[in-house]
Amino acid sequence: CRASEGKPMKQRLLVVANRLPVSAVRRGEDSWSLDISAGGLVSALLGVRDVDAKWIGWAGVNVPDEVGQRALTKALAEKRCIPVFLDEEIVHQYYNGYCNNILWPLFHYLGLPQEDRLATTRSFQSQFDAYKRANQMFADVVNEHYEEGDVVWCHDYHLMFLPKCLKDFNGKMKVGWFLHTPFPSSEIHRTLPSRSELLKSVLAADLVGFHTYDYARHFVSACTRILGLEGTPEGVEDQGKLTRVAAFPIGIDSDRFKRALELPAVKVHINELTQRFAGRKVMLGVDRLDMIKGIPQKILAFEKFLEENPEWRDKVVLLQIAVPTRTDVPEYQKLTSQVHEIVGRINGRFGTLTAVPIHHLDRSLDFHALCALYAVTDVALVTSLRDGMNLVSYEFVACQGAKKGVLILSEFAGAAQSLGAGALLVNPWNVTEVAKSIGYALNMPSDEREKRHRHNYAHVTTHTAQDWAETFVSELNDTVVEAQLRTRQ
Ligand code: G6P
Numbered sequence: 103c104r105a106s107e108g109k110p111m112k113q114r115l116l117v118v119a120n121r122l123p124v125s126a127v128r129r130g131e132d133s134w135s136l137d138i139s140a141g142g143l144v145s146a147l148l149g150v151r152d153v154d155a156k157w158i159g160w161a162g163v164n165v166p167d168e169v170g171q172r173a174l175t176k177a178l179a180e181k182r183c184i185p186v187f188l189d190e191e192i193v194h195q196y197y198n199g200y201c202n203n204i205l206w207p208l209f210h211y212l213g214l215p216q217e218d219r220l221a222t223t224r225s226f227q228s229q230f231d232a233y234k235r236a237n238q239m240f241a242d243v244v245n246e247h248y249e250e251g252d253v254v255w256c257h258d259y260h261l262m263f264l265p266k267c268l269k270d271f272n273g274k275m276k277v278g279w280f281l282h283t284p285f286p287s288s289e290i291h292r293t294l295p296s297r298s299e300l301l302k303s304v305l306a307a308d309l310v311g312f313h314t315y316d317y318a319r320h321f322v323s324a325c326t327r328i329l330g331l332e333g334t335p336e337g338v339e340d341q342g343k344l345t346r347v348a349a350f351p352i353g354i355d356s357d358r359f360k361r362a363l364e365l366p367a368v369k370v371h372i373n374e375l376t377q378r379f380a381g382r383k384v385m386l387g388v389d390r391l392d393m394i395k396g397i398p399q400k401i402l403a404f405e406k407f408l409e410e411n412p413e414w415r416d417k418v419v420l421l422q423i424a425v426p427t428r429t430d431v432p433e434y435q436k437l438t439s440q441v442h443e444i445v446g447r448i449n450g451r452f453g454t455l456t457a458v459p460i461h462h463l464d465r466s467l468d469f470h471a472l473c474a475l476y477a478v479t480d481v482a483l484v485t486s487l488r489d490g491m492n493l494v495s496y497e498f499v500a501c502q503g504a505k506k507g508v509l510i511l512s513e514f515a516g517a518a519q520s521l522g523a524g525a526l527l528v529n530p531w532n533v534t535e536v537a538k539s540i541g542y543a544l545n546m547p548s549d550e551r552e553k554r555h556r557h558n559y560a561h562v563t564t565h566t567a568q569d570w571a572e573t574f575v576s577e578l579n580d581t582v583v584e585a586q587l588r589t590r591q
Contacts, residue, residue: 112154114252115575117147118240120197120260122159122183132173138181143257146355146567150575158184158243164193186243188236194430195232197260202428204229204294205259209283210394210488211290230296234263241267248275253578256307258282266303278578279307280350283490284516285317288324301325304345305338308581311350311574313491313516318349346581350574351520352491353565359500362473371474379478383418383544386479388472388494391424391464393433393487396512396530397441400485401460403536405448408459411541415452418544419459420483421475425466438464476501481508481543484515485530491516495525499558506555508543510536520565524558 123144125137138144147155161178165171171187178185188196204226207213214223241264244254253276256264265277291297301324304310312318322333332339337347362368375384385404389395404420424441428434441462449458467475476482482498492515499509499521511518511525518527526539 112152113575113579114249115147115150115153115155116158116244116247116252116254117143117155117257118158118244118254118261118264119143119257120160120201122157122161122178122185124161124178124181124183126161126163126174126178128163128165128170132169134170134174134177136177136181143567143571146352146571150568150571153575156182156184156247158240158247159186160188160193160197161185164188164190184243184247186240188239192232192236192239195229196236198428198431199225199229200233201260202431203433205262206283207393207433208290208294209259209286211284211286212393212487226295237261237263238267240264241271244268245271248272250274252276253278253575255280255575255578262300263303265305265307269306274583276578276581276583277307278309278311278574279304280311280574281317281321281490282313282352284314284488285312285321285324287320288327291320291324292328297324297328301329305329305331305340307345308583309574309578310337310345310347312347313349313351314519315349316519317490317516318347322347346577348577350570350577351516351565352493352570353567354493354496354500354562355567356496356500356563357566359473359476359497360503362470363477363501363503365470368470368474368477371471372477375474375478379419381417383480384478385418385420385481385483385540386475386498387420387422387424387483387485388475388497389422389424389484389486390427391434391438391441392427393437394489396485396487397422397424397437398444399487399530399533400483400536401441401444401448403485403533404460404483404540405444405451406533406537407540408448408452410537414541414544415459416454416457419457419461421479422460422462423467423472423475424462424464426464472497473501477505479507480505481510481540483536483540484509484511484517485528485536486512486515487530489515489517493517495521496562499524499555499562502555503559506548506551508546508551508554509558510539510543520561521558524554524556524561 123139127135129135165174165187175185256279265279268275268277322338325331325338326333337345389397408415445460445462449460452459476498484492484495486492495509495511495517509525511527512530513527528536528539
């Protein structure tokens with residue numbers, strides 16, 4: 103850190119992510135109301151000691167006029183956020199198109215959307231061009247705010263082109279990039295027409311991070327097989343320049359959940375839910391309504407369980423919270439109708455005049471309601487088809503200090519590598535296996551439940567989001583920027 107008048111200054115960190123951790127609603131020509139999301143990354147970064155972080159990203163709204171842009175910039179500055187303004191066309195091509203219709207399904211092994219595969223292939227180049235343009239727009243904002251000594255931490259698949267844009271502008275800038283999704287096998291990545299360009303631009307970063315060792319290994323293999331570079335235990339080497347590649351598994355701020363459970367309002371909520379579902383075991387799913395989350399497969403497994411275990415039909419309820427997401431992308435619209443259709447059919451089949459087996463909500467819950475729900479749950483079902491990490495599984499465990507419920511967890515979620523010994527691991531594609539695990543979980547003896555819970559709880563409360571962010575930032579600080587090396591030689 104730089105020193106000023108003998109006093110060490112805090113390390114300045116510029117966090118760049120597609121989305122700012124706010125939802126912005128326009129109230130008038132020059133007035134905005136901002137709701138800051140306290141979850142995930144934000145609390146992780148707030149917890150990092152001796153770092154002064156600012157956030158750069160898209161506010162998720164279209165603001166075509168200068169008055170509105172100025173007002174939003176001012177309002178965001180108070181929250182230490184800096185906006186990147188993207189117009190509708192670029193959002194359509196970059197965010198809905200290249201990010202969410204191409205990279206997202208591919209990185210989760212789902213391939214291109216079935217029906218419009220050819221159309222996607224045709225629009226591929228224009229969407230990739232928009233992706234690069236959008237990344238350059240993020241870079242321009244970073245460059246405008248960068249001061250010597252800052253470190254820049256780029257996040258996720260939206261910004262794979264950003265490290266290169268930043269280094270082209272200033273080779274001395276310290277740049278890290280972290281992927282929150284899986285990085286797929288190199289055999290999948292190599293089907294991407296822009297495969298080499300993306301890898302090369304990520305390699306411009308000084309430190310590249312993934313949630314699991316497997317994802318890091320896949321990335322290094324892609325660089326060796328597709329770019330012909332050399333993989334070393336430290337990372338990837340290109341003509342003497344080393345890009346460090348490593349796994350940094352994320353966690354949650356578990357204390358925030360534990361504190362919430364002590365609040366009187368949350369306790370009231372827990373009592374209400376306990377009474378509401380008295381006599382029935384509660385199973386819970388909390389997911390963004392995304393195809394990677396395997397919601398239809400999960401509900402079909404629950405149907406199979408009810409089919410094969412009639413004695414459980416009026417003794418168990420599945421609460422599925424499905425948070426709408428990326429609603430402009432046709433694949434997501436199709437998924438919503440599909441889930442509604444399946445839930446309706448199963449409730450029609452097994453429901454009675456007074457109770458239905460599945461409560462499905464298409465919305466998010468506020469933090470306190472979510473904590474109460476986690477606390478009353480007997481069995482959580484996290485059955486993603488693929489998932490970078492999946493923090494719902496961590497949040498559930500953090501809220502189960504009293505109940506010690508069972509976690510059924512997909513083996514294809516990054517979390518399976520950390521919570522595998524405590525959870526019941528399943529292949530979410532195998533409906534019969536998941537149905538069996540539901541039965542096993544509901545009947546699990548309390549000593550086994552406690553043992554499994556203890557394992558998971560110890561992990562979740564000691565591998566926190568703050569540790570994750572601190573480790574990444576400190577490793578990034580320790581990397582030696584190539585341009586500086588050259589100056590020293
Ligand atoms: C995933 C991605 C995040 C993204 C989030 C919500 O977790 O890794 O980068 O912000 O989904 O998706 P959205 O498209 O609404 O930002």
